[in-house]
Amino acid sequence: MDSTKKTAHLYARAGFGLRFADLQAAQHLTVKQTTDGLFKASDGVVPLKVVATNSNYKDADDALTKKMFLQQQRQLQKDLNIAWITQMSKGNAQLREKMTLFWHNHFACRTQNPWYAQQLNNLHREHALGNFRTMLLQVSQTPAMLQFLNNQQNKKGHPNENFARELMELFTIGRGNYTEQDIKESARAFTGWGFNNNGEFVERNFLHDAGPKTFMGKTGNFTGADIIDTLLQKKETARFICSKLYKYLVNDTPDAAHVNTMADVFYNGNYEITPVLKLIFTADWFYEDKNIGNLIKSPVDFIVGLNRQFYVDYKNPDVLLQFQRTLGQVLFNPPNVAGWPGGKSWIDSSSLMYRIKIPSTVLNDGVIDFAGKTDPEDEAALAAMPNINARKDVNTPAQSQPNWDEFLAAIPHGTTKAAIAQLLLATPLSNDLMQMMNKATNTKAMAIELVSTPEYQLC
Amino acid sequence: MKRRDFLKSTTLASGAFLIPSFLKPLEAMASADMTGYKNLVIIQLSGGNDGLNTIIPYGNDIYYQKRNTIAIKKPEIVTLDDMQGLNPNLSALKEIYDQGWMSVINSVGYPNPDRSHFRSMDIWQTGSEANQFLTTGWIGRYLDANCAVNKDPYTAVEVDDTLSLAMKGVKMKGIAVQNPAKLYQSTREPFFKELVDEHYSTHLNEDNLGYLYKTMIETYSSANYIQQTSKTYNTTAQYPQTAFAKQLKSVAKFINSGLKTRVYYVSLSGFDTHTQQQNQQGRQLKIYGDAVAAFVKDLKQAGKLDDTLVMTFSEFGRRVEQNASNGTDHGTANNVMIFGGKLKKAGIYNNAPNLAQLDNGDLKYEIDFRDVYATLLDKWLNVNNSQILNRNFAGLNFV
Structure with a gap:
């Protein structure tokens, strides 16, 4: 090769x-x-720093302050999403970001608190290429995960098994390697793990069940850390x-x-x-x-790849959120704790058609005429909007700016059409595609056509 | 071989067996007898509709005690029986109810209910247990189970820009169509058309590239079929001027024109009413009720109501007691509304929700939502529900 x-x-x-x-x-x-x-x-770690503090609306009890606070939180969620996708698109630490995306999906989590979301994401980034043991323990102690999997409510005498179950089913050992009894016993070991008002991990000893537990054949007064150790053994x-x-x-x-x-x-x-x-x-x-060329790109892979390869700037970055919604992967909003299923599930009639349309939209001053679905968690804000039922016949200009000079300048003089195509597409070039390429009037037009093909959905 | 030549040669050979499955629908349409072709229409109310202020248990004093400022006053309620009545914003449905075309199933839910929107919606759309994660939707698995007979994406149509998880199976997925003419145009843009033309006979391997081209060709073919079929029918019925009514109008047009679609999916958002519930929910219920009433009458007029069943659900109901902001917070069990011309049990299907015996302030479910699904699968779509729901559910008797 x-x-x-x-x-x-x-x-x-x-x-x-x-x-x-x-x-x-x-x-x-x-x-x-x-x-x-x-x-x-990828040596260095560049954390996201969109959310400055962990603010809590319980400090303010009147309705208007609360409403404004929630609006602000929603805006921060959006900003965080755009900051990450921009970092993936423009940063040099590609491998670290690609692996951060892997752990983002492995430890799939949702939180309404953007500070917690950012903290968990930065943790994934910090350990993306480091040690899984360290990452697992730290992720298990983030307010985002403790809240998402209800460990905050896991108390002596009233164990909540949610975290223990997902820890085994999804985060470590996988199905078929533990029993329901193992879940019950290990849930007791995690009793008392929680976080305080400052969002710091605390072991609330008064809520911890210190008694003996039998987990995977061994008996002892296990703590949460012991359970994680056992799973890693x-x-x-x-x-x-x-x-x-x-x-x-x-x-x-x-x-x-x-x-x-x-x-x-x-x-x-x-x-x-x-x-x-x-x-x-x-x-x-x-x-x-x-x-080679056999994996279906995730929507984020697809969007980021396009941004990187054509050096795209967005005057209105909300477009990036719209693409994620339409293609079925909104960062920080996985469908459930199992993450996005991936593979063929990314592709249906409409998502494929949008993928084929998006390049000309982004690279050629196109107009966006589709809208993705509202995330279920945004329903409350939606319900309060007076214009909620206005028909969204969206026709928004993408307002994106590729840098064609930079793209074209990097192509060595005399590079054949086939060689350009081979760099943009991971699959072998079919004769039909070659014919289409040969009809293209210039490199720019050809590049846009190449990235508007089903082949471009593969990597 | 080019598409044109291929079409020419199949015409000459005039052997139907030579025509690839994705080109067949045009023929099927011409010859099919559509009488008795059963449709299921699913309406999703997103955000967690407050069932207690939708079908109101006005005969129960607890309702008024727990909802001091947001209870609907008795004189305003459109009574259905001596216990329950409609929110006045649903008054258009009274006529439908009186005709025996509506059934209300109370207290539908599932064990260990989840109160987060996305998780509970995930459970309803996939038909999973509360602690189970499925990557396919229940309608998607119906498509998979049935793909020997109905192999085209338009077997399940969502009137929207994007496709919900409910509509995605492993082998088969439905198709999202907000506007058939627009979808048709998109697929006939020269570039798209060229890709399809050049590739329809190759690349259809089992690998991911084959899957991509197969999806593209099916989209191309389905867009054509949906547009050509639906445009033959002229809607004369009157619908309200709302986006949701427009979507149901499209569904009616599809059904009345004889589209061979088994399942339609439509959503209406805006039911997450934590504050100022009466106005917000009232506004959405009026949109819902007026549109559904127009839709049911349109189908009746066209002689299709007997072959159509409509199911409305929301991901959860809301807490029995109101909150301090004149709204309600996330709850559990809820009512499911069924419409159709041939209901076996019209009216109120089962007892009104029990407001006295609550689970930590929430309604206890009495009917598993998968028993509702099982009924639709077994008795309406004619497939064994255990194939789709992963275990067997006894089902109900509303149809």
């Missing part, structure tokens, strides 16, 4: 797609060197996470042998994430034909 194709594949999976500018930099490097370069670019946890990583980075259908190799490295390396990722990106099997 030629090195351009390998580089493109690596950038598509470890980041949000290759640009000609990246290709020039990576041209004479080995796969290992390119991989190291991606890690190096089970190799199934390493396998479960690696299988999910494989589906995210390699193929919808996990290959048992490859996943086992990854799980060995993960488990023996005390759940360090970077060695597993390096193993994937430098493995021969990662570059096999069957693993």
Whole structure:
């Protein structure tokens, strides 16, 4: 396989797609060197800093103040979303952002408090390439997760099993590796874990059930931390996470042998994430034909990839939210604690049609004539709007500005149409597509057509 | 082979078996006898509609005790029986009710109810248990189970810009159509058309690229079928001038024109009434009631009401006691409204909600929502409900 194709594949999976500018930099490097370069670019951690403080409306009890406070919280939620998608689109730490997105989906969580949302997101980013054990423990102690999975209500004598159940089913060991009894017993171990008014984790000892619990065959006066340790001692946890990583980075259908190799490295390396990722990106099997151009991009992958490859600026960034709503993935609003199902579920008649329309909208001064559904959590605000029933025959200009000069300047003189197409599309070029490309009047028109194809939905 | 040549050669061969399934609907439409073709219309009220101020248990004093400022006064209520009556904003439905075309199922819910909008909506749309996460919708799984017979996306149509999870299966998904003419135009834009033309005969592998092209070709074909079929019918019935009424008008047009769609899905937002509930909910209920009444009469006029069943649900009801802002907070069990020309049990289906025995201030559910689904699946769509709901539900007797 030629090195351009390998580089493109690596950038598509470890980041949000290759640009000609990246290709020039990576041209004479080995796969290992390119991989190291991606890690190096992600060395630093740039946290989101949209939400300045944790404010609480319980401080204000009159209706108007409360209403204004809620409006402000909603605005911050939007700002946070746009800040992240902009950081993914413009930042250099592609790999870190791509993995932050993975953990965002793995530890899927919703909160109405933008400060908590930002805190959890920054935690995912900080540990995205670090240690899973550390991340798991810290995530379990965030107000966002404690609230979302009702551990705040988990008390001695009245255990709430929600967190314990999802911890095993979704965060660590996976279905089939624990019993209902394990859930009941471990829920008792997490009693008392909560957060105070400042949003700080607290172990409320007076609510903790300190008595003996029998969990996965062992009996002791276990605490929450003990339960997490026990789960990480089970190799199934390493396998479960690696299988999910494989589906995210390699193929919808996990290959048992490859996943086992990854799980060995993960488990023996005390759940360090970077060695597993390096193993994937430098493995021969990662570059096999069957693993190239076979994954359906998530809506965020699709939007961010387009923004990066064409250096798009948005005068009205709300458009980015509209795209997310229409395509079915709004950051910070996963459908449930299991996250977005991904794969073919991203694609239906309408979402595919919008994906095919969006490039010309964004890259060619188009008009947006569709609206996504309201998130269920926004219903209260909606109910209070006087104009709620106005027919939304939306026709908003996208007001986006691609940087064509930068895009075109990075393409080396004499690059063939086929070579340009091969950089934008991960699948082999069909004859039909080649014919279409040959009819295109210039590179700009051709690029827009290429990214408006079903092929462009794959990476 | 190009699309044109292909069409030409199939015409010459005149063998129907040569025509790929996505080109068949045009033919099916011409020959089909549509009598007895059953439709299900699902109306989702988003935000958690307050069922107690919709179908009001005015005969129960507790209702007035718990809702000091937001209870609907007795003289204003459109009585249905000596216990329950309609919110005055639903007065248009009285005529429908009196004709025996409406049924109210009280206290519908599920065990361990979730009070968050998105999670409870997820549960209703997927038909899952409260502690289970499904990635497909219940209508989507109906499409999957039935895909040997109905293999086209238009088997389930959502009148909206985007498709709800309820409509997505593993193999099959419905199609979202806000405006058939606009959808048709979009798919006939030269670039889109060219992609379809150039690829319809290739790429239909089982891989993801094949899936993308298959979806695209089905969209192209369904957009054509929906537009060509629905435009043959001229709506003469009068509808209110609201966006929601316009959506139901589209559904009626689809049904009356003989579109071979089994399930329609429509949503109305704005029911999350934490503050100033009376005005907000009243406004939305009026939109709902007036539109549904017009819709039912339109279908009756066209002779389609006997073949149509309408189900209205919301993700949860609201707490029995009002809050301090003249609104209500998230609750649990709720009523489900059914409309149709051939109801086995019209009127109030079961006892009014029990306001005396509450679960921490919330109604206790008496009927699992999946028993409602099971009834629709078994008795209306003719599929075994356990196939779709993952275990068997006994169902009810409203149809």
